[in-house]
Amino acid sequence: MKVLYGLQEHGLTAGNRIILSLETSEETLTSLWAAFLGGIIPSVIQPSLSFSDYNPAADKAKKIFHILNDPYVIISHRYFTNWIKATIPESNLVDFSWLTRSDGSPSLPDLYPDDLAMIQFSSGSTGDPKGVKLTHRNIISNILDIIAGIRLTDEDVSVSWMPLYHDMGLIGFHITPTLVGCQQYFLDPVDFVKNPSLWLDNLSDRKCTITGCPNFGQALVNRYVTRKRSSTWDFSGIRVIFNGAEPISTRIMGLFLENLSPFGLQPVSMFPAYGLAEATLAVTFAPLEKEAEVKRFQRIPLLKDGLALEAGQDEENFIELVNLGKHLLNCTIRIVGDNGVEVPERTVGSVHVRGENVSAGYFKNNPATRQTFTEGWLHTGDLGFLSEGNLFIVGRLKDVIFVNGTNFYAHDLEHVALAVEGTAPGKLVIAAYFDEQEGRDKMLVFLVGSDSEPMRILFAGIKSHLLQTLGLGPDMFIPVKSSDIPRTSSGKIQRYKMVNRFLQGEFNVVRL
Numbered sequence: 001m002k003v004l005y006g007l008q009e010h011g012l013t014a015g016n017r018i019i020l021s022l023e024t025s026e027e028t029l030t031s032l033w034a035a036f037l038g039g040i041i042p043s044v045i046q047p048s049l050s051f052s053d054y055n056p057a058a059d060k061a062k063k064i065f066h067i068l069n070d071p072y073v074i075i076s077h078r079y080f081t082n083w084i085k086a087t088i089p090e091s092n093l094v095d096f097s098w099l100t101r102s103d104g105s106p107s108l109p110d111l112y113p114d115d116l117a118m119i120q121f122s123s124g125s126t127g128d129p130k131g132v133k134l135t136h137r138n139i140i141s142n143i144l145d146i147i148a149g150i151r152l153t154d155e156d157v158s159v160s161w162m163p164l165y166h167d168m169g170l171i172g173f174h175i176t177p178t179l180v181g182c183q184q185y186f187l188d189p190v191d192f193v194k195n196p197s198l199w200l201d202n203l204s205d206r207k208c209t210i211t212g213c214p215n216f217g218q219a220l221v222n223r224y225v226t227r228k229r230s231s232t233w234d235f236s237g238i239r240v241i242f243n244g245a246e247p248i249s250t251r252i253m254g255l256f257l258e259n260l261s262p263f264g265l266q267p268v269s270m271f272p273a274y275g276l277a278e279a280t281l282a283v284t285f286a287p288l289e290k291e292a293e294v295k296r297f298q299r300i301p302l303l304k305d306g307l308a309l310e311a312g313q314d315e316e317n318f319i320e321l322v323n324l325g326k327h328l329l330n331c332t333i334r335i336v337g338d339n340g341v342e343v344p345e346r347t348v349g350s351v352h353v354r355g356e357n358v359s360a361g362y363f364k365n366n367p368a369t370r371q372t373f374t375e376g377w378l379h380t381g382d383l384g385f386l387s388e389g390n391l392f393i394v395g396r397l398k399d400v401i402f403v404n405g406t407n408f409y410a411h412d413l414e415h416v417a418l419a420v421e422g423t424a425p426g427k428l429v430i431a432a433y434f435d436e437q438e439g440r441d442k443m444l445v446f447l448v449g450s451d452s453e454p455m456r457i458l459f460a461g462i463k464s465h466l467l468q469t470l471g472l473g474p475d476m477f478i479p480v481k482s483s484d485i486p487r488t489s490s491g492k493i494q495r496y497k498m499v500n501r502f503l504q505g506e507f508n509v510v511r512l
Contacts, residue, residue: 004034005106006099010072014039014109017068017119021047021061021083023076025186027096028164029174031074034099036117039109043068043119043131044165047076048083056486060129062087064121067131067364074099113137119363120167122277131363132277141356142280143176145328149285150210150240150271156182157237159208161192161199161217166488168212168245171281177210192217196224204233204263212242215249216487218256219425225259236264243292244273246492247393247411248322250294251418252425267291274324274391278378279331280357284391286325293323295392299470302394304406306348308385317469319412324391331355334377335386343385348394351384352377383409399495401432402441403472410495413466417445420465422458429485430474431495433503442475446498451479451510460512477510478502 012018018035020042022028028044035042048058065073065088075083077097117139119131146152158177162169164186177184185206192199200221203211213221243253257267270292275282286292296311296318303319311318327333334342335349343349354377361369372379383400384393395409402408413430417423427448432441445462449455459477467473484501486494501507 001034001037001106002102003030003099004038005104006102007034007038007040007094008106009102009104010094012038012040012072014111015041015116017041017043017071019061019064019068019071019073020044021073021075022096023047023078025164027076031096031099032170037108038106039111039115041116041118043071043121044170045121046163046165047079060121064129064131065092067129068119069364111136113140120170120277120280121165130365130368132359133361133363134280134359138280138357138359139171139175141330142282142328143171143179145330145357146172146176146282147180149282149328150288152176152180152182152210154181156180156209157206158182158184158210159187159199159202159206160184160212161187161189162212163189167275167277167281168242172212172242173210182210193220196221197228197230200224200233201230203235203238204230207237208235209237210240210242211238212244213256214243214245215252216246216426216492218243218249218252222252222255222259222425229263233260233263235260235269236266238265238269239289240271241269242271242273244275244324247395248272248292248324249411249415249425250320250322251415253292253322272322272324274393276380278359278372278380279353279355280359282328282357283331283333283353284325284327286323294320295323295387296320302348303408306385306407308346308348308387308392319394321392321394323387324393326389326391327353328355328357331357333386333391335384345386345388348383348385350397351380351382351391351393353380354378399431401430401443403443408470408472413443413470413472416469417462417466420458420461423447423462426485427482428462429493429495429498431499433499443472444476444478444499444502445474446478446480446485446507448482448485449479451508455479456510456512459510463512477512478507479510480507 020031032042046057048061072092072094074094074096077095080095083093114135117136118134120134121129121131158173160173164170187198268289268291272286272292274284298309298311299317299319301307301309332354334352336352337343337349358378361373381397382393383395383397399410400407410430429446432443435442463474486497
């Protein structure tokens with residue numbers, strides 16, 4: 001109430017917009033609920049520590065500031081002076097410490113289900129951030145579905161390293177647990193990346209039952225536990241590990257479960273799910289208390305004809321996909337072909353979602369809204385198919401590489417390339433661009449390392465393996481630094497940024 005009164009002292013009333021760019025969970029969540037109670041519309045973003053050099057978080061903050069039409073920005077005291085150096089006017093900056101000094105009774109406006117509750121900015125894996133408009137109805141509908149889907153109760157304990165400026169961190173691991181009153185613990189994402197044992201220690205010490213970890217995080221844990229592990233870890237109480245946010249790697253998931261099984265982690269705890277910010281958070285859940293189902297499909301029919309035919313045990317050329325389950329109660333899914341007509345089961349098409357959890361559109365972005373939302377249906381940008389009502393995702397439409405009449409998916413090509421000795425998850429990225437002169441897609445392979453004879457030998461091995469396995473040869477190899485691989489807040493690789501830098505001549509190219 002003190003913080004809400006402080007916001008109102010700054011002239012903020014119901015319907016006004018604010019940006020929350022705060023250092024700690026305590027500051028972020030206090031400000032968030034103050035805004036909710038006052039009908040003020042918050043956007044939680046990654047705190048930017050500096051505006052002096054190019055900084056993705058700072059660049060995104062400035063873009064969001066202008067999208068929201070010059071709102072107030074609530075900032076942690078420690079970084080207030082850094083923000084003064086930004087192009088954002090100082091008159092729009094509010095030091096969080098000022099709000100806590102306020103002492104008075106705030107006014108509480110009447111709020112309604114279809115009022116705008118918050119603007120959630122998409123993670124930006126394929127472009128600039130877009131502000132997803134979420135109403136109270138959208139949020140409540142989705143969190144009630146999540147609670148029912150995992151049977152969440154006040155006896156559960158959640159531990160999360162997912163950032164609060166991401167939908168899974170904020171809605172999945174704060175707002176949802178708050179509704180049932182269960183204990184929740186947060187780790188700073190940067191601390192997790194530097195030292196995954198902090199998350200592992202807390203899972204054990206806090207007797208965690210609910211957590212989340214997509215590919216990116218699982219790969220970090222896998223690398224960590226090969227070097228160091230604790231004999232005192234006990235993960236036997238964990239019943240749900242949300243696995244989503246990016247296409248699920250069966251290799252990484254399998255190794256993660258294998259590495260942690262000696263400490264009591266049960267395979268049934270792995271919980272594949274599908275969702276996106278435009279649908280508040282969750283769309284499908286795999287069956288609870290069952291091992292993640294991995295199915296093998298014939299590669300050629302799937303890639304060339306879009307037909308999901310299961311592969312036999314003796315078949316070598318297959319793609320493994322994870323069953324992401326059925327749609328939640330208050331939403332539904334359809335798969336649509338290029339002609340806009342719904343396709344039969346086991347046929348690849350565009351994934352569309354409709355329901356009470358689906359946003360009405362993007363804030364002040366009518367072109368993107370018209371492109372993404374049609375008659376209540378959300379065009380997710382993902383390609384997939386249904387099998388007995390269960391969703392399988394094959395890739396992102398914008399990550400498709402079209403060669404010789406066949407659609408290849410970037411993450412699947414990476415999966416194939418990782419079979420080459422010397423490669424590692426997170427160190428290899430495959431992308432493409434359309435060459436206007438040659439009239440075709442050209443495939444780029446980015447690999448962490450420097451141009452050297454061993455690197456060229458590894459490049460040659462990757463090229464040979466892709467040619468032998470898929471009949472597809474990369475056009476160019478590009479050595480990069482780890483820091484050159486940009487990711488969203490949930491760990492998804494932003495391939496388009498790497499392609500843009502390549503087209504601008506910022507990388508050295510190796511041609512074999």
